[in-house]
Amino acid sequence: MRKRIGVLLSGCGVFDGSEIHEAVLTLLFLDQAGAEVVCMAPDEDQLHVIDHTDQSEMDGARNVLKESARIARGNMVDLATVTARQLDALIIPGGMGAAKNLSTFAVKGPQAEVHPQVQRIIEEMIAARKPVGALCIAPATLAKALAAHKPEVTIGTEVGTAAAIETMGAKHVACNVDQIHVDTALRIVTTPAYMLGPGIKDVAVGIEKLVRQVLEMA
Amino acid sequence: MRKRIGVLLSGCGVFDGSEIHEAVLTLLFLDQAGAEVVCMAPDEDQLHVIDHTDQSEMDGARNVLKESARIARGNMVDLATVTARQLDALIIPGGMGAAKNLSTFAVKGPQAEVHPQVQRIIEEMIAARKPVGALCIAPATLAKALAAHKPEVTIGTEVGTAAAIETMGAKHVACNVDQIHVDTALRIVTTPAYMLGPGIKDVAVGIEKLVRQVLEMA
Numbered sequence: 001m002r003k004r005i006g007v008l009l010s011g012c013g014v015f016d017g018s019e020i021h022e023a024v025l026t027l028l029f030l031d032q033a034g035a036e037v038v039c040m041a042p043d044e045d046q047l048h049v050i051d052h053t054d055q056s057e058m059d060g061a062r063n064v065l066k067e068s069a070r071i072a073r074g075n076m077v078d079l080a081t082v083t084a085r086q087l088d089a090l091i092i093p094g095g096m097g098a099a100k101n102l103s104t105f106a107v108k109g110p111q112a113e114v115h116p117q118v119q120r121i122i123e124e125m126i127a128a129r130k131p132v133g134a135l136c137i138a139p140a141t142l143a144k145a146l147a148a149h150k151p152e153v154t155i156g157t158e159v160g161t162a163a164a165i166e167t168m169g170a171k172h173v174a175c176n177v178d179q180i181h182v183d184t185a186l187r188i189v190t191t192p193a194y195m196l197g198p199g200i201k202d203v204a205v206g207i208e209k210l211v212r213q214v215l216e217m218a
Numbered sequence: 219m220r221k222r223i224g225v226l227l228s229g230c231g232v233f234d235g236s237e238i239h240e241a242v243l244t245l246l247f248l249d250q251a252g253a254e255v256v257c258m259a260p261d262e263d264q265l266h267v268i269d270h271t272d273q274s275e276m277d278g279a280r281n282v283l284k285e286s287a288r289i290a291r292g293n294m295v296d297l298a299t300v301t302a303r304q305l306d307a308l309i310i311p312g313g314m315g316a317a318k319n320l321s322t323f324a325v326k327g328p329q330a331e332v333h334p335q336v337q338r339i340i341e342e343m344i345a346a347r348k349p350v351g352a353l354c355i356a357p358a359t360l361a362k363a364l365a366a367h368k369p370e371v372t373i374g375t376e377v378g379t380a381a382a383i384e385t386m387g388a389k390h391v392a393c394n395v396d397q398i399h400v401d402t403a404l405r406i407v408t409t410p411a412y413m414l415g416p417g418i419k420d421v422a423v424g425i426e427k428l429v430r431q432v433l434e435m436a
Contacts, residue, residue: 012230012238013288020230020289024242024418031419052287053294060278069270070231071238073412076271194291200242201249 010097094136312354
C-alpha cells in the first residue's frame, strides 16, 4: 500500500503564500518515493497579495485554496474536509504564507494565533502518532500549534526567529540547510530550507532528507 | 566562467502561466549544474486568469512579469531588456502561458502570432547559434517563431497538436516523457513534460536531460 501524505499549502509565492520551490521539491521527492500526495489548503482569503517583483502590497483578494491549486495543478482538497485518519503523514512547506495564512506568526510573533483548521489537523496527527514535517518558517506555526507539548524544531540559524519560537514554549535547535532536525518524541521533522538557502540546489538537499525521514516514520 | 542561461517564464500556473513544476525543475537542474540563471518575462497582462481549482475564468488582470516573479522568488528581468548577447542559452518551460502569453497558439493554433519580444529573443539566439530549449507546449510557440527555418520539435504524442505544429511548417517528432528531441541544425532541444506526464517524477527525467543537453551545447 502506498503511503498517503498530506501537503498543506498556504498560497502560491514566497512572500504571501507557499514557497514554490519548497512545495514543488516536496512533491517531487514524495512522488519519486512512490507516495500518494493529497494537497490541501484553507478555503479563505490570503492575508494580502504581494507583488513579487518589489514586495509591495497589491490590491485585490486571492483565495489560499485557489492559489495553492496552481502548485498542485488543480488537485486540491479543502483542509476542512481532511482528517488525520485519511493520512499517514503531513508536510507543511514554507514561504511567508505558512506564517501569514496558516497562522499569524509573521504579524504577531510569539502571540500568533494558529488557523483553527491547521491547529486541528496538527493536533490530530500528533494524537495519532503520525509524523509531521515542516520547512523554512512553517516550523514556527507548528511550534505555536504544539506549544503545550514543548516541540523541538529548527528554522535554521536566524536568531530573532529562533528566540520567538523559544518564547512560544518550543525548543529551537540550530541546523544547516542540508540538515533536518527530528523531534523523536513528537515525531516531527523540520529543515531550514530558504530560511538559509541560498539556492534551490541547497534547499533540495534538506528537503529530500526531510521527505525520506517523514516517509520512514509514516 | 559559469554559463548564463535565460529562463523565459509566462506567468505562474499551468492553466494561464508557466507550468510551475516544469519551471522549478528547470531552475533546480540548472543550479545543480552550476549555471547562472536569468528569469525573464514580458511585462504585460496575461491573456486571462484561470481558477486552478475548476479551470473557470476569473475576474481581474494579472501581469505576466509580476506573476512569474513568484516562481523566481523576485529575481526577474523584463524580457524587453534582455538580448542574446547576455545569454549562453535560453529555456522556455511549458504551461498554457507559453501558448497564451508568449504566443496565441492556444487560441489561434497554426495562425498564432508570437509575442514580438519572444520572437526577437528567439531569432537572436538562433542567429548567434546559441541553444534554445522548450518544454511541454512551449515548442509550439518556438515552432511558430522559427517556421521559416523548418525546425524539428516534439510535444510528445498528442496528434492534434503535432498536426498543428506541422501545419506551421515545422517537423514534429513523437517522443516519450523521459526523452528529448534535438534539432542539431538549429540547436534546439525539446521534451514533452506535462504534455504526457503523468507525474512530477516522470517529467523530471526529460527535463533533466534537456537541461544537460542545452548546457552541453551552450
